[in-house]
Amino acid sequence: MPTRKFYESEALLDSLTESFQELALNTSQCQALIGQLSAEKADRLNDLLVSLLTQPEMQAHLQQHLKDVEVPGPSSGGLGSHLRSQVRQGRIVRVDFFQFGKCWEKTSTSLLGLALALITLNPAGLPVPTYETVRGVWSSWVALKRPGDDVAIDTYEAVLRTQCILLNGRDPGRFPTLVEIQSHAGPRTEREVVTGLTRLRDLGIVKVDFWGDQEGDLSHRENTWRPVV
Amino acid sequence: MTKKVTSPIARILGVRSFDTKERKSVFGDAVKEFRYKERGRAFASSLYSQTYGSYHHEYLAVSVRGSLSDACLSSLGGEISLDDQASLDQAMQNLAYQHEIRHFHDCFGTLAGISLFFWHVHELREFYTLTGWLRRQNLSWRMPLRTWVRENDCPTKIKRFYHLFRSRRFHRDLFVGSLAGFNEEGPSDEPWEWIVTHPPFPLHEEAPPIPAFPMSAGRRSQASEDRWTHFCPLALVPLLEGNAQAVQRSLLEAICRSEVVNLYWQRMTQYRVEPTTSNSESSARSNFCPLPYNVTDYLLTRFLTKERGCSNYPRSLILKVTDAALMTSLAPSTIYYRDPKFSRHPGAAFVDVLNSTDWRRDLEDCSPAVPISSDDLYRIISNYRAKIRPMSDPSRSHPIDVIESYAVHHVIIPLLELRLRYGHSVFSEPLTYWKHIVEFPVPAMIFGDRGIQPSTDMPRGLMEAWLSYVLLQNLMTSIMDAEHAILPCPRAYNLIPGIERCELAYPESCSRHISDRSCMNWTSGSLNELPKCRFSKMLAEMGFD
Numbered sequence: 001m002p003t004r005k006f007y008e009s010e011a012l013l014d015s016l017t018e019s020f021q022e023l024a025l026n027t028s029q030c031q032a033l034i035g036q037l038s039a040e041k042a043d044r045l046n047d048l049l050v051s052l053l054t055q056p057e058m059q060a061h062l063q064q065h066l067k068d069v070e071v072p073g074p075s076s077g078g079l080g081s082h083l084r085s086q087v088r089q090g091r092i093v094r095v096d097f098f099q100f101g102k103c104w105e106k107t108s109t110s111l112l113g114l115a116l117a118l119i120t121l122n123p124a125g126l127p128v129p130t131y132e133t134v135r136g137v138w139s140s141w142v143a144l145k146r147p148g149d150d151v152a153i154d155t156y157e158a159v160l161r162t163q164c165i166l167l168n169g170r171d172p173g174r175f176p177t178l179v180e181i182q183s184h185a186g187p188r189t190e191r192e193v194v195t196g197l198t199r200l201r202d203l204g205i206v207k208v209d210f211w212g213d214q215e216g217d218l219s220h221r222e223n224t225w226r227p228v229v
Numbered sequence: 230m231t232k233k234v235t236s237p238i239a240r241i242l243g244v245r246s247f248d249t250k251e252r253k254s255v256f257g258d259a260v261k262e263f264r265y266k267e268r269g270r271a272f273a274s275s276l277y278s279q280t281y282g283s284y285h286h287e288y289l290a291v292s293v294r295g296s297l298s299d300a301c302l303s304s305l306g307g308e309i310s311l312d313d314q315a316s317l318d319q320a321m322q323n324l325a326y327q328h329e330i331r332h333f334h335d336c337f338g339t340l341a342g343i344s345l346f347f348w349h350v351h352e353l354r355e356f357y358t359l360t361g362w363l364r365r366q367n368l369s370w371r372m373p374l375r376t377w378v379r380e381n382d383c384p385t386k387i388k389r390f391y392h393l394f395r396s397r398r399f400h401r402d403l404f405v406g407s408l409a410g411f412n413e414e415g416p417s418d419e420p421w422e423w424i425v426t427h428p429p430f431p432l433h434e435e436a437p438p439i440p441a442f443p444m445s446a447g448r449r450s451q452a453s454e455d456r457w458t459h460f461c462p463l464a465l466v467p468l469l470e471g472n473a474q475a476v477q478r479s480l481l482e483a484i485c486r487s488e489v490v491n492l493y494w495q496r497m498t499q500y501r502v503e504p505t506t507s508n509s510e511s512s513a514r515s516n517f518c519p520l521p522y523n524v525t526d527y528l529l530t531r532f533l534t535k536e537r538g539c540s541n542y543p544r545s546l547i548l549k550v551t552d553a554a555l556m557t558s559l560a561p562s563t564i565y566y567r568d569p570k571f572s573r574h575p576g577a578a579f580v581d582v583l584n585s586t587d588w589r590r591d592l593e594d595c596s597p598a599v600p601i602s603s604d605d606l607y608r609i610i611s612n613y614r615a616k617i618r619p620m621s622d623p624s625r626s627h628p629i630d631v632i633e634s635y636a637v638h639h640v641i642i643p644l645l646e647l648r649l650r651y652g653h654s655v656f657s658e659p660l661t662y663w664k665h666i667v668e669f670p671v672p673a674m675i676f677g678d679r680g681i682q683p684s685t686d687m688p689r690g691l692m693e694a695w696l697s698y699v700l701l702q703n704l705m706t707s708i709m710d711a712e713h714a715i716l717p718c719p720r721a722y723n724l725i726p727g728i729e730r731c732e733l734a735y736p737e738s739c740s741r742h743i744s745d746r747s748c749m750n751w752t753s754g755s756l757n758e759l760p761k762c763r764f765s766k767m768l769a770e771m772g773f774d
Contacts, residue, residue: 002758005750017746028744064752070710072717072724097715099752 003063004106007071008095011053012046015113022107023114023161029168033117041120044128049113051131052138053098053106061106064099071095108142111160115227118163123173129229137229140203151188152203155196158185159206159225175209175226178219194219204228282325284332285726286342287349288699289636290674291329292726294322321493324477326675331473333672337636338644338656339555340601341465341575345404348560349702350633352397356705357629359390360771369772372714372753394709399428400561403439404574406464410441410519417443417458420532421580424460439464440576442528444519461524463576465558468551471525475547479659497522525551525579532583533592542592548657550586553597554579556653599653606649613637623690628701631694639686640670676727696733699725700767716751716773718764734762 006014016030034042052058054065071093100106116134119126144152162176162184176184182193198218200206205228212222282293336342363369368384371377378391402408408426421440428436441460448455461467474497482490497520525547534540558575586597601609619638623631647655647668654661673695675682683692703719719725720733721743733739734748742748742760751759756774759765 002747003752003755004746005752005755006746014746017744021745027746028740030744066713066715069713069715072707072722097713 002102004100004102005064005098007069007097008050009046009071011049011098012042012113012117015049015110016117018107018110019114019160020164022111023157023164025161025164033121033164033167036121037117041128045113045116045120048116048128048131048134049109050096052109052112052134053100055135057142058100058105058109061100061103062098063101064097066097068094069097104145105142108144109138111157112138112141112229114160114164116229118160118167119227119229121167121172122175134229137205141205144203149199151192151196152199153196154185154188155181155193156200156205156227158182158188158193159197159200159227163226175224177212177222177224179221181225190221197225281321282329283726284329284336286332286336286346287702288674288726289333289632289640289672289695290676290699290726291326291333291672292676293325293329294678324480327480328473328477330669330671331476332469334644334656334669335469335472335551335555337640337670338648339552339558341468341555341558341560341578343641344558344560345401345465346636347633348397348401350629350636352394353698353702353705354629355390357627357701359386362386364772369774370708372708372716373711374708375712391709395428395430396432397561399432399436403436403462404465404558404560406462406466406521406576408462408464410444410462411460412446413443413458413460415458416445416456418531419443420528420535420583421463421576422460424462426462437574437577439574440580442467442524444524444527446519459519461519461521463524463528463579465555465575467521467524468554468575468579470521471523471547472551474522475526475544476659476662479544480663528579529583533588536588537592539592545658546592546595548659549595550579550582550597552653552657553582553599556599556601557581601653603649606645610642610645610649613642620688623688623694626694628694628697631691632698635673635688635691635694639673639684639688643670674727676730681727681730696731696763697767699728700733700763704767704771714753716768718748718750718762720762720764721749733764734760736761 004014004018013030013034016033017027020027020030037045053062112134116129120128141156146153158181159176162180165184166172166174166176166180178190178193178197181197182188182190185193188196197206201208201218206225207228208218208223209226210224211217212220212224214220217223282291284291337346360370363384366384370387371383374387374391377383378388403426411424411426420442422443423438424441425436425438440463442463444459444461446457446459478490478493481493485493529542529547529550530540533542554575555578557573558578559573582597586595588595617634617637620626620631620634623635626634647665651661651665655665656662670686671684673684673687673691675684700719703724704716707716707719707724717724720728720731720739723729731739734742737760739748739762742762747758748760748762748764751765751768751773754774756765756768759768
């Protein structure tokens, strides 16, 4: 089973890559997506993810956590993590190194990382949330497990997939409608997607950004949905 | 007082003996001791925020920013009109190629650079042989090596190689000048002072003193003014940079407006204090990092002012003194490095040249002697021809042998033959150098922003050998330096100049694996997770699991 290995300064890049693979999207766009973030926001997102990955709940899946590791090369593509890194002449020189076994806890954290990046990238200029907020959402999200929560997990992935596609399209500032989400939800029917969204909404993982008609009508096809972080 | 020194590496090179002066100087005989602090090893040409190019001696490669065609055109005096360039940056970018190529010529056309290259090759061959020995013992490198060498089950051969590698690295850093400068209170108006630096690990032998240029440094604030002396170690890098800068400046003056030339000089002589989190005076001092381009220029100015009371001299004098120094320097041999007599430091050679030249003559006529006669050159060339055969089919030989043979027959011998044909002035007179520039060989690999330009006389199969050679070189360094059981892929992390242009994976491309992050690093037990590529193949051949 392949493992996920990354230097601390690559946490965001690794999360986006793992998410894109999970969502069957082209991973070559991950670096560009990070490039769209301001350096400050990218740093903060990276640090948020490292904080999540070093929680006690993750320890069981952490195969290696090496401290004070020299970052290879002149162009490691890393982000300026402020947690443990040592910076010399403006360049990160030493960070932690992580190796995770393939597990849902890591994948779910990566998907949340993508949600964070998508929210932060929104032209509305949403701020990077606090660790406490993200930690709360993560607890609800990671508690979902396949196969019992297949519908909710598939729906969340469809929300992220659709948002990624919208971001590269003509309307990057808009969140996806129910119809758009369903069209990127694979075999899931509209009814299943509504069920999934409702479950996710109850858990505080997604919310309606714009009501298509009457407030509270969760099945309206023009409702737009966004991840909560 | 002179004494004869017969160096084993000199014998390998075919040089019978050197007349080496005892270190005797009227200037600064006391030796100052400093703590060793290493800095980057590539010869990067940059002005702090901008890097224009870099030269990588052990890889026979040059990397330049910008378009290769523009760079080549400007170096050959083509149609490009630098007078019309609005910015100096453009001129610097276009001249970066010529600057880096000059490093290549100074390195492979002098005994200092040739012996340094053979040192790299020798060490790599030793590492490769040791790997083969490990495999025959059903063993492999255990990572991290620095931990393994402290354990009882580590073979003595490995322990010995590891400690030699670290010791050699230190001596090579001294030779090349890959060490940070040192600060001291108070002014110094000496042209050089002798310094000794100690690494944080035990050495097999004492580090020899090397000369350093005492540069006046200062930092002024509203409240106070802090002044100190920054010692710039005089080693291979400042000598090479001084030469390249001199020919670059001559070319710039020939083709650019005076405003651009003045701006160039301003930029070349700027100094900077690297930013740190602390604003204290001590951090300003420890982060002071002057550029290496003018160290020989300043030193020569101060020397001539003291010696003759005049500070004006023809620019070619820098090239003459440097060439004589580089032709009488030898990198410490891998075999014989224990005895300091068997090597000669370029900085010490530079100082020897200054001390042994008769400065009473007109400076235009002053020509420091290069003590390598035509007979010596014939002997050196014959020696190479006899010992290292040309490769007719690179695919049938080991990459280390292929690269060594290529360097000897396509680069070193042609450069030494230019000395034979036109005299040493072909290296030390800018006009003679430019007149014959098209006869000089170019590096095997030249990397630009938009691609690779392999040497036109590159034999078939050399590219393959070069890739294996640089990968092995990089892997050796990674294994020796690793503090943890992690080996980064040089392609994924751009650890080798121009490697991003090369395809190491099959059947899927490196870029696909890198964007999927399905390769990146080897960690213990993860070999089968890596894709099929040259990196994983090399790891497998070395016994990594």
